[in-house]
Amino acid sequence: MLFCPKCNNLMISSGGQMKCRRCGYVQAIESEEDMKITATRIEKEITIVDDEEKAQTLPTTNVLCPECGNTLAFWWLRQLRSADESEVRFFRCTKCGHTWREYD
Numbered sequence: 739m740l741f742c743p744k745c746n747n748l749m750i751s752s753g754g755q756m757k758c759r760r761c762g763y764v765q766a767i768e769s770e771e772d773m774k775i776t777a778t779r780i781e782k783e784i785t786i787v788d789d790e791e792k793a794q795t796l797p798t799t800n801v802l803c804p805e806c807g808n809t810l811a812f813w814w815l816r817q818l819r820s821a822d823e824s825e826v827r828f829f830r831c832t833k834c835g836h837t838w839r840e841y842d
Contacts, residue, residue, distance in 0.1 A: 740756075744761050745758060745761045747760040747761070749765070751767065754766065754767055796813065796814055797813060798811065798812055798813070798832065799829075803829075803834065805834050806831060808832065808833035811830055812829065812830045813830075814827075827839065828840075
């Protein structure tokens with residue numbers, strides 16, 4: 739077991755035991771199978787904001803809308819290019835719904 743059953747923190751191996759640094763839970767290592775780390779593929783969920791209800795949960799910032807002049811917009815970040823390039827910030831006006839992006 740790699741994660742603590744009490745607090746879900748990552749446990750470490752120490753003196754034939756698995757110990758949790760956060761809550762102090764201790765479990766004896768009974769076999770080498772307990773020590774194996776299995777690779778798990780973690781897939782990210784990408785949320786595309788195309789619904790007004792979803793947009794209401796996004797953070798807002800003071801930025802000038804190029805369409806209507808409103809100064810409040812929702813914003814989010816997306817990685818559009820390779821990982822070594824910066825993310826692109828998108829804005830959606832809270833008044834007219836116009837969506838635009840900020841370029842670096």
